[in-house]
Amino acid sequence: MTSPGSAMDSLSAALKCNIIPNQEYLLQGSVLDQYVEVLLHRLRGLCDNVDSGPESFHDHELCFTLRATNSSGAPMVLPLRVRRALDVSDAPFQLRYVGQQELGDKNRPTVVRSSIDMACSSTIVDFLTELGCRLDFEYIARGPGEGVEPISQSYLVELSVLAPSGQDAIGEDMRVFAEQLRPLVQLEKIDYKRLGSMM
Amino acid sequence: MSYSVDISVEAPIENQIQEITYDGTEIYQPPLTISESLAKYAQKIDFSRVSDVDVKKEESNEDSKSDADSKDAFQSSLWPWDGVRNKLRSALQEVCVLADVLAIAKEKRYLVLDPVQQEPLETKPMVQIYARKKALAGNYICNSLTFLKLCIVGAANVLLAGAEKLKTSQNEAARNRTTMDFHIELLRLRQNWRLKKVSNTIIGDLSYRTAGSKYLQTGTFEVTKAEEEEKSSSPPSSPLPGGPAPVKPNSALRVSIPSELQGVAYIEVLCQKDQEDLCSANINLLGSGPPATNPDMHWQQKLEAAQNVLFCKELFNQLAKEAVQLQAPIPHMVVGNQIMATVLPGIQLIIGLCHSTTGDKKQQNPAPSKSDHDHVLEHSLHQLLREVHHKNTHIPFPHPATGPLGPSKKRMIAGPMAADRYELLEMTKTETLLEQIVKQAQHFIMRMRTEYVLDTIAKEIRDPLISSHWNTLNSPTQSCVKINISTHGYDAVCRTPLVIHVGEKSLKCICRDGKVMNMSYEPQELRDLIMCHINQHQILAVQALAKTMGWQALGNSNHLGTGSVEPLGNASSCLLSSPTGDRIIAVRCEPQAGTQVSVAHSPRSDFFPSRLVTERKWEHLGGQFRDVRLDKMEGRNFLHKMELLMASLTSNS
Numbered sequence: 001m002t003s004p005g006s007a008m009d010s011l012s013a014a015l016k017c018n019i020i021p022n023q024e025y026l027l028q029g030s031v032l033d034q035y036v037e038v039l040l041h042r043l044r045g046l047c048d049n050v051d052s053g054p055e056s057f058h059d060h061e062l063c064f065t066l067r068a069t070n071s072s073g074a075p076m077v078l079p080l081r082v083r084r085a086l087d088v089s090d091a092p093f094q095l096r097y098v099g100q101q102e103l104g105d106k107n108r109p110t111v112v113r114s115s116i117d118m119a120c121s122s123t124i125v126d127f128l129t130e131l132g133c134r135l136d137f138e139y140i141a142r143g144p145g146e147g148v149e150p151i152s153q154s155y156l157v158e159l160s161v162l163a164p165s166g167q168d169a170i171g172e173d174m175r176v177f178a179e180q181l182r183p184l185v186q187l188e189k190i191d192y193k194r195l196g197s198m199m
Numbered sequence: 200m201s202y203s204v205d206i207s208v209e210a211p212i213e214n215q216i217q218e219i220t221y222d223g224t225e226i227y228q229p230p231l232t233i234s235e236s237l238a239k240y241a242q243k244i245d246f247s248r249v250s251d252v253d254v255k256k257e258e259s260n261e262d263s264k265s266d267a268d269s270k271d272a273f274q275s276s277l278w279p280w281d282g283v284r285n286k287l288r289s290a291l292q293e294v295c296v297l298a299d300v301l302a303i304a305k306e307k308r309y310l311v312l313d314p315v316q317q318e319p320l321e322t323k324p325m326v327q328i329y330a331r332k333k334a335l336a337g338n339y340i341c342n343s344l345t346f347l348k349l350c351i352v353g354a355a356n357v358l359l360a361g362a363e364k365l366k367t368s369q370n371e372a373a374r375n376r377t378t379m380d381f382h383i384e385l386l387r388l389r390q391n392w393r394l395k396k397v398s399n400t401i402i403g404d405l406s407y408r409t410a411g412s413k414y415l416q417t418g419t420f421e422v423t424k425a426e427e428e429e430k431s432s433s434p435p436s437s438p439l440p441g442g443p444a445p446v447k448p449n450s451a452l453r454v455s456i457p458s459e460l461q462g463v464a465y466i467e468v469l470c471q472k473d474q475e476d477l478c479s480a481n482i483n484l485l486g487s488g489p490p491a492t493n494p495d496m497h498w499q500q501k502l503e504a505a506q507n508v509l510f511c512k513e514l515f516n517q518l519a520k521e522a523v524q525l526q527a528p529i530p531h532m533v534v535g536n537q538i539m540a541t542v543l544p545g546i547q548l549i550i551g552l553c554h555s556t557t558g559d560k561k562q563q564n565p566a567p568s569k570s571d572h573d574h575v576l577e578h579s580l581h582q583l584l585r586e587v588h589h590k591n592t593h594i595p596f597p598h599p600a601t602g603p604l605g606p607s608k609k610r611m612i613a614g615p616m617a618a619d620r621y622e623l624l625e626m627t628k629t630e631t632l633l634e635q636i637v638k639q640a641q642h643f644i645m646r647m648r649t650e651y652v653l654d655t656i657a658k659e660i661r662d663p664l665i666s667s668h669w670n671t672l673n674s675p676t677q678s679c680v681k682i683n684i685s686t687h688g689y690d691a692v693c694r695t696p697l698v699i700h701v702g703e704k705s706l707k708c709i710c711r712d713g714k715v716m717n718m719s720y721e722p723q724e725l726r727d728l729i730m731c732h733i734n735q736h737q738i739l740a741v742q743a744l745a746k747t748m749g750w751q752a753l754g755n756s757n758h759l760g761t762g763s764v765e766p767l768g769n770a771s772s773c774l775l776s777s778p779t780g781d782r783i784i785a786v787r788c789e790p791q792a793g794t795q796v797s798v799a800h801s802p803r804s805d806f807f808p809s810r811l812v813t814e815r816k817w818e819h820l821g822g823q824f825r826d827v828r829l830d831k832m833e834g835r836n837f838l839h840k841m842e843l844l845m846a847s848l849t850s851n852s
Contacts (some may be wrong), residue, residue, distance in 0.1 A: 052593065057596075057600040059598075059599040059601075083599040085600075091599065091613070092612055120615050121616075160601075184355075
């Protein structure tokens, strides 16, 4: 019977060894509906799983926020996301915390932000509600295929890699891959602050 | 469009220079007199051809000239320059047209000039015709026209000459099909293998890296153009002995494979009984190599052979690493390029890597063990390694899509389902290649043993027939056989089914009554089990038969406690009584000794009242049992004999 103390020790040891993927490298772009087939064809040529083809997914994501005021009185907002797969019933829910975009050097090819996700059971929604989180919004992501209620006439294309912190070479590889898709879809890093100020 | 152009018509003023004196003065030729010049021009006229051209020219200029002609016809004699004027006018028209055409052609939007082969020959007479027509008017204008035409002609000639050269070179190449074009061969190579151009050289990759292999040895090869001299010198040094050397199409490219991948290799797997002398196994395996590699082999075969060598090396390397790391009850041995693992007590599995690089021609004596080597296990080894590769490339997709990529489905649920430390550790344990192949070899041996036991029993024992049906679907580590024990002719009366699951080191038998018996790898246990079942079958069959005959089963016992102790199992017996009750048959079945049948009469035939037993009624107690000599009886088998016995003992009263 191991005591909780040793579990914490192993967790901190794992963090120190830098094996837990807690950073997300992200590039985003969009492609019009009519060119999705061409993009899929291109991806099929570039990717390794030629025989199995693209995997479809149908997910439902709920975005919660937990508001609190810290000691100095400033309001703090903690965004949390719960995502579940609608097509695979026995897959666990994913609870995800996504941090702010890291303000590093401007030359970094991708968006880097801290991301922690963990699998949980379906009771997470009740748990968060009990904690005091409020449901901000929810959406359904589906691909490739028809959506339940399409918001726009284009598809969102995301290239994201979860890795332990410090592996910046991944950003370079992602940029090279994005170059291959260049005329069809421009994958680039989105500046969220400007996006926020536009609304 | 009409331009007004001033034309000055004059004879060239310049006279030809006859001589330049040393002080610089030029002495001109005296100009030709009129009669001389006329004669000169007249000589240029080809009277045989002028008439045709005149007709054409008149057709084209009909509209403009018809009036003029009619008007000027009677005036031609009065005005000697009239013809000249007309010809000048037509010349002007032609020049205007030509200027327009050239302007349009220069724009290249509506008209493009292309050289046509016949044209250069035609322009010359045209030049002559024009020269003739303008003879009287002077040569100046036509010279510029001819100059233009000559320039165009010259350009056309250059282009045509270039096209001719390309055409002839292509025709030559098409004719010499024996030497394939380097580029076409390169295209074919590229369709099958991964190629890359690095500075000046073409490098290829024949490793399994892109298919998921993590082996460190590189599989790069280089592609070069085959030299011309090699082709001519290859026939004398052809390695093929005797006979006419076959005309092989020499390919235009040559692949250079790294030295450690040259030759042919394969993995050999043997299952053999324990040998006292391990060295003999070594010699057998290493000596038997495949036939020599032909240096003139086509590049496709060379590359495939090299890829196979790399694959075999990776496989053997992986197995050797595991053999050293694993801790088996009897440790595995790695000697040179052989791995020896103990599968079952007394049976060893030998995996060897055979790699022959030298092209020696002498025929090796086929080793006696060569016929034994197990192709199925070799194929299994290849498949196992390919499965490892496949798992490395095909990672399960996470659902939902933002989940971490990599952990299996079990790992993903481990968190929410609160898996404990033990479960997590169990998830990390995977079976090594060597363990898997040892398990497959064990199962193979078990299956062979089971088959042998069943076949032997089926051959020995004819009385109940033993038929075995093996399932068509099985796995490399599990098979299933269904056994039926039945008597010939009495299949509907009684049948004993058995199901035996053959595992890796054990057998599981499910008996007729649902009992499960687990046996080890010793074949004797299976044999004993089947003998016991045969024994039980006989008793059950007799009882079932008695029911059909109308006889009554008075009692039976599967594990009889009377009589001598059986060396194997237990004896079983049953008592049957006839419909009228006047005969009793007792049957005793023993697994080793067979069956014994005895018969008794119910009212004793040999009853004599004695001092203890005085009354007559005691004769119904039943008499002595008398043995039946089954071997003297008629009947195909035991049940048949029993049937006849029962039939004969049934009385009609």
